[in-house]
Amino acid sequence: MNRELYGESVVNGSQRESDSEVIDVEAVWAIVRRQWIVVSVCMVAGLFLGIVYLLSAVPLYTSQISVLIDRSNKQFADQLTLGGGVLDDEGSVLSQVELLRSQTIALSVVDKLKLIDDPQFNASFGSLYKSTYRTIVKIFSVSQWFSSDEGDSVADLEQRKRDAAAGVQGNINVTRVGRSYVLTVAYVSPFPNLSQNVANALGDAYLEDSLNSKYEATRRASNWLLERIAELRQQALDTDLAVQKFKSAHGLVTAGDQLVSDQQLSELNSALIVAQSDVAKAKAKLQRIEQIIDSGETDAIVSDVLDSSITNELRTKYLNASKLEAQISAKLGPRHVQAVRLRAEMDEYKRLMFDELNRIAQGYRSEVDVAEAREKTLAANVADATGVSANANETMVQLRELQRESETYRNLYQTFLQRYQEAVQQQSFPLTDARIISRASASTRPSHPKKILALAGFLALGMFAGAGIGAFREFRDRFFRVGDQIRSTLGLEFLGTAPLMAENAAYKAEPVSDPRTVAKFGPIYDYVVDHPLSSFAETLRNSKIAVDLACSTKKTKVIGIVSTLPGEGKSTIAVNFAELLAAQGARTTLIDADLRNPGATRALAQHAQAGVLEAILGNQDLGRLCLVNPRTGLRFLPAVIKQRVPHSSELLSSPGMKSIISRLSEVNDYIIVDLPPLAPVVDARAFAGTVDAFLFIVEWGKVSRRLVRQSVEADSYLFNKCVGVILNKVDQGKQKLYQKYGSSEYYYRTYSKYYNENA
Numbered sequence: 165m166n167r168e169l170y171g172e173s174v175v176n177g178s179q180r181e182s183d184s185e186v187i188d189v190e191a192v193w194a195i196v197r198r199q200w201i202v203v204s205v206c207m208v209a210g211l212f213l214g215i216v217y218l219l220s221a222v223p224l225y226t227s228q229i230s231v232l233i234d235r236s237n238k239q240f241a242d243q244l245t246l247g248g249g250v251l252d253d254e255g256s257v258l259s260q261v262e263l264l265r266s267q268t269i270a271l272s273v274v275d276k277l278k279l280i281d282d283p284q285f286n287a288s289f290g291s292l293y294k295s296t297y298r299t300i301v302k303i304f305s306v307s308q309w310f311s312s313d314e315g316d317s318v319a320d321l322e323q324r325k326r327d328a329a330a331g332v333q334g335n336i337n338v339t340r341v342g343r344s345y346v347l348t349v350a351y352v353s354p355f356p357n358l359s360q361n362v363a364n365a366l367g368d369a370y371l372e373d374s375l376n377s378k379y380e381a382t383r384r385a386s387n388w389l390l391e392r393i394a395e396l397r398q399q400a401l402d403t404d405l406a407v408q409k410f411k412s413a414h415g416l417v418t419a420g421d422q423l424v425s426d427q428q429l430s431e432l433n434s435a436l437i438v439a440q441s442d443v444a445k446a447k448a449k450l451q452r453i454e455q456i457i458d459s460g461e462t463d464a465i466v467s468d469v470l471d472s473s474i475t476n477e478l479r480t481k482y483l484n485a486s487k488l489e490a491q492i493s494a495k496l497g498p499r500h501v502q503a504v505r506l507r508a509e510m511d512e513y514k515r516l517m518f519d520e521l522n523r524i525a526q527g528y529r530s531e532v533d534v535a536e537a538r539e540k541t542l543a544a545n546v547a548d549a550t551g552v553s554a555n556a557n558e559t560m561v562q563l564r565e566l567q568r569e570s571e572t573y574r575n576l577y578q579t580f581l582q583r584y585q586e587a588v589q590q591q592s593f594p595l596t597d598a599r600i601i602s603r604a605s606a607s608t609r610p611s612h613p614k615k616i617l618a619l620a621g622f623l624a625l626g627m628f629a630g631a632g633i634g635a636f637r638e639f640r641d642r643f644f645r646v647g648d649q650i651r652s653t654l655g656l657e658f659l660g661t662a663p664l665m666a667e668n669a670a671y672k673a674e675p676v677s678d679p680r681t682v683a684k685f686g687p688i689y690d691y692v693v694d695h696p697l698s699s700f701a702e703t704l705r706n707s708k709i710a711v712d713l714a715c716s717t718k719k720t721k722v723i724g725i726v727s728t729l730p731g732e733g734k735s736t737i738a739v740n741f742a743e744l745l746a747a748q749g750a751r752t753t754l755i756d757a758d759l760r761n762p763g764a765t766r767a768l769a770q771h772a773q774a775g776v777l778e779a780i781l782g783n784q785d786l787g788r789l790c791l792v793n794p795r796t797g798l799r800f801l802p803a804v805i806k807q808r809v810p811h812s813s814e815l816l817s818s819p820g821m822k823s824i825i826s827r828l829s830e831v832n833d834y835i836i837v838d839l840p841p842l843a844p845v846v847d848a849r850a851f852a853g854t855v856d857a858f859l860f861i862v863e864w865g866k867v868s869r870r871l872v873r874q875s876v877e878a879d880s881y882l883f884n885k886c887v888g889v890i891l892n893k894v895d896q897g898k899q900k901l902y903q904k905y906g907s908s909e910y911y912y913r914t915y916s917k918y919y920n921e922n923a
Contacts, residue, residue, distance in 0.1 A: 198901045199634030203627060210626020210778055214619045221618075223610035227359035228350035229367045230341075230602035233260060253632025255507065257340060257347075260598075262348055264338045264370055265517040270329035273370035277361055279332070280324045284355045291845075292385050347600070357604040363604035389584040395700045403570035410566055429549040436542040443535040450528035457521050475520045482513035544840040597699040641730075644872070645863045645902040650889045654876055656860065659710060659888035664738060664864075665691065666897050682768040682793045682800055689767050689899035692740045693747055693796060703890060704737075707859055710887040715856045720829035724837045724855035726848045726882075728875045732863035735763030735890040738838040741859070746798035750833040753790065753799040755824075757851065758840045759812040764801035768793075775802035777809070786827055812840070813850040825854055848881050864894040 235809040263269065277712065278287045337350040348857045349370075489506035496503065623833075644650060647658030665688045684690060692701040715721045716741065726739040735758070742754035755776060756764040769791050778784055779801070815821060828835050840850040852858075862872055876883050 176186070177700060187484065190343075191620070194902060195634070195638055199433065199630070199637065202634045202637065203630030206630030206633065207623055207626040210622040210624075210629065211619065213626075214622030217622065218615055218618055219614060221613045222354050224612035225356040225359045225607040225609075226350050226352045226611035227356070227363040227604040227607055228348050229363050229600055231264075231343035231347045231349060231367055231370065231598055231605045232601045233257060233347070233598050253821050257297075257345065261338045261340065261347060261631065262372070264347065264366065265333060265336055267326075267333065268328050269373060270332040270336075271325060272373065273365040274325055275364060276365050276369065279328045279362075280321075282358070284358045285328070285331070285352075285353070305834075316544055323713045334368065339911075341782045344473050351604075352612065356608070357661055359608045360604045363415045367600045367603075369459045369776055371598060371600070386588060389580055393577065393580050393584055396573055398782065400570065400573040400577045403566065403573050407563065407566045407570050410563055420596065429546070431756050432542060432549050434544045435770045436546050438540070439535060439542050443539050446528060446532040450525065450532055451523045453521060453528055457518060457525060475517060478513050478517045478520065480508055480631045485513065487510045504916040505568060506727055527843050530780060564879065592748045622631065641865075642868045642870065644862050644867070644869060644891060645899065647866060647891070650862070650891070653873055654889065656876070656883075656886055656887040657710065659707045659859070659890050660699070660702050661864070661894040661899075662703055662733070662890055662892045664893045679771060679773075680791055682791045682798075683771055684768055685770065686767065688736055689739045690743065690795075692744045700740070701744060704741050707741065707890065708745065711859075714887045718831055718837060718856050721854045722825060722829070722835045722837065722854060724839050724848065724858045724885075725861060726839045726858055726865070728843050728860040729763060730841050730844065732867065734841070734861040735838050737766060737859070737861050738836055738890060738892060739764055741769055741835075742798055742800075742836040743793070743796050745834045745836070746793070746796040751831065752834045752836065753832045754827050754836045755828075756803040757816060757821075757837045757846070757847070759803055759805060759809045759815065760840060760845065762805055764800070764806065764838045765802040768800050769802040772802040773803050775804040776802060776821075776824065777815070779824050780815050780818060783823070784819065786824065799854045801828075813845065817850040817853070821851070822854060840876070843871065849882060852879065852882045852885065855885060858882060860886050860902075861892050862891045864891045864899070866893070 211303055274280060276711055334350075335352045337352070339348050339350075340346070342350060349366050351359050351366065353359045353362065438522060447515050480599070485506050489503050489510065492500055492503045492506065594739060644653075647661075647838060649657060650658040687694070689696070695701060710725055711721055723741075723742070724735050727734040736755075742752050743753040752762065754768075756762045757776065758764070759777065765775065769775075774784070774789055776789070781787060781788055786801065792799055809815065825835060840849060860876070876886070
């Protein structure tokens with residue numbers, strides 16, 4: 165039936181609530197409206213705690229100094245220190261920050277200021293608790309019962325120093341100023357003078373520790389260098405002696421850095437080259453003069469001919485005779501006696517000149533022979549020297565290795581000796597890489613607590629706590645609040661709401677003169693009769709129309725009123741719905757079929773002596789068992805339970821119950837059956853076959869949506885006959901906090917003028 169009216173909007177086991185991927189701003193705002201009181205209360209509580217904290221907190225004073233990691237001494241420090249004293253990277257600066265926080269610096273401050281005997285320091289930061297704790301430990305420590313008092317005092321003094329150092333460390337704050345090399349060292353205590361003294365002492369202790377660490381490092385390095393120098397000196401001597409012994413053993417004589425044999429070989433090679441050049445030169449001169457002699461050229465000249473006075477004189481005479489012969493031949497003819505004589509003198513001069521050339525050529529041959537002989541001698545000497553040098557070079561491989569080793573140790577010795585001298589200088593000239601650029605002064609105003617920040621923090625804490633509580637409440641709010649939730653979760657039509665009506669505990673029913681009339685125990689059971697123009701009456705009218713549309717072919721409509729849990733007000737709805745139908749002139753009978761908890765009977769007929777149970781079992785006259793409301797004409801068949809009925813579901817599905825419905829159908833237009841709830845018992849499901857339509861009652865803000873959905877889905881037959889859901893006990897003041905724009909609840913004020921709750 166319901167599927168035909170409203171479509172297939174529910175499938176068993178499926179998820180009905182769609183998840184939106186976009187943040188619903190309106191839903192968030194609704195949550196804020198619902199939970200703002202919780203958040204406000206938590207914020208007020210947080211503000212109150214903040215005020216209490218400020219009133220009870222001990223004021224703390226902060227003093228700080230500024231320490232500069234000095235880079236101006238970089239070159240000088242690099243020359244004097246072994247490892248370089250300037251900090252160049254981020255890690256080194258952070259290391260100095262940790263050094264300022266270290267126990268070594270704290271212990272130095274404790275010793276310098278004698279903080280273990282300072283009453284102000286001991287009164288700060290839980291020292292009394294620590295002293296009490298040490299006393300208790302000492303009392304219950306069995307090992308200390310038998311130890312000496314002197315040993316205990318020394319150990320206790322050390323422990324007190326460590327505790328004091330821990331107290332100093334716990335109140336130090338070291339920060340780096342931006343990306344600079346300036347460190348700010350702050351100390352916090354309840355006393356301004358104590359903060360000032362400790363802050364200044366921290367800076368002094370840091371500088372002293374820096375000096376001491378450099379001095380100790382340099383001293384340790386000097387000692388190590390001294391030992392190493394002695395070793396290197398001995399190793400250098402040993403390797404040098406090994407070189408000399410090796411030379412003596414292998415007959416290696418050196419001149420400077422070179423062997424004598426190598427020098428001789430070099431000189432012989434040079435002389436051989438010169439000799440080879442002389443041989444070539446002598447052969448060239450000999451060859452040239454032989455060419456002149458063979459050709460008979462009188463004009464050819466060689467250098468030695470020019471240097472010979474005899475040859476020059478003969479050549480002069482030859483030229484003069486040639487000139488004179490030419491003149492005479494030209495004047496007197498070539499056959500003249502004088503010309504013939506002159507030509508004979510020229511021939512003689514020529515012969516004498518070539519004889520002189522042969523003598524010079526003979527000298528050239530002697531020079532060639534001498535040069536060749538010298539060349540051969542030098543070549544033989546070079547070959548001998550080469551053999552000697554080759555043998556010496558094989559030995560020189562080992563000698564060079566010994567010499568390299570000796571040179572290495574000699575260089576190391578010189579280097580370490582130089583570093584040792586620098587270290588000695590550094591010991592006498594200590595240099596730090598830091599200096600204090602700003603001293604601490606006594607603070608006149610407490611730095612803690614920061615009142616505005618503390619109040620803001622507590623206020624924010626209260627706000628977050630309230631938001632958390634509100635979020636938890638919203639998470640736990642899994643109930644039905646508006647009609648859209650009914651449609652989306654159950655897939656059923658939302659018929660309307662019934663307002664929350666307070667029951668009058670002092671109300672007493674009027675005495676009943678006729679035992680066959682109803683006696684109502686409360687005005688809420690006559691609400692729709694007393695207020696026919698109310699929104700509650702309109703909801704029931706809407707339910708009547710839904711039933712009429714769903715059961716239009718039925719002459720008599722059997723309507724079951726069900727809920728999920730007891731106490732949701734289904735009996736109140738059933739009584740008012742039946743009264744509305746009767747008041748409109750319809751023949752209506754109300755049956756209380758809740759045989760285990762007959763709520764309608766307690767509301768209308770507490771004086772009844774028999775009812776539906778007797779009708780089922782005894783087939784009695786229904787006219788005698790039904791009670792009548794004379795005001796509206798409603799007939800009511802109560803359920804008088806004198807003892808618990810264990811088989812109520814069998815009774816409701818029995819032929820006797822069907823017979824009751826059949827007989828009532830003949831004389832009624834509507835039969836309203838107040839059925840037991842679905843969750844605890846199965847009675848309603850057993851009776852579902854007899855019912856034409858169901859009205860489902862859900863209490864507003866009480867029953868979880870999951871339980872209601874499970875109850876509806878458990879019986880598809882009942883679900884198909886359900887014409888809609890009524891939200892009962894709705895708090896109209898709170899419901900507006902759940903309304904959404906465009907929903908029926910949003911426009912409630914607009915159409916509420918059509919209702920009159922007082923008429």
